[in-house]
Amino acid sequence: MTRPDPALAHGWCALTALHGRIEAHLERVLQAEHELSVREFSVLDVLSEQHDGDGGHFRMNQLADAVVLSQSATTRLVTRLEDRGLLARYLCPTDRRGIYTNVTPAGLDLLAKARPTNDQALAEALTTAEQRPELAPLVATVRATQPTR
Secondary structure, eight states: OOOSOHHHHHHHHHHHHHHHHHHHHHHHHHHHHHSOOHHHHHHHHHHHTOOSSTTOSOBHHHHHHHHTOOHHHHHHHHHHHHHTTSEEEEEOSSOTTOEEEEEOHHHHHHHHHHHHHHHHHHHHHHHHHHTSTTTHHHHHHHHHTOOOO
């Protein structure tokens, strides 16, 4: 039996390898320097971008989508961050069924310290991955799609 397009499977394997390498490196560095997991960093980062305008606050299901976790895993993660004093939950003022989460001043402080670490670790992981021929094109794509701030 022949495979219709083995390049597709090889591309997917390369993408998952790149993701796995980057995430593992970020995890080690963020844990060692800030006692944060990659997922915890992602939640703090996403929530720090909230604003008071239309659609400016995430409900738990929106946060779950943004950090690519199940709703139950997101709730557990938010609870852990809340227990550490990094997040605070509150009821939506217009719909009491909705729960929003804000980053506390302590969470913002930790995030401000962790962002340069995350950025440096990400750059290191990409540079290392770039040395592997099967990952180099993907790294080039990641580098080319960086938004300007």
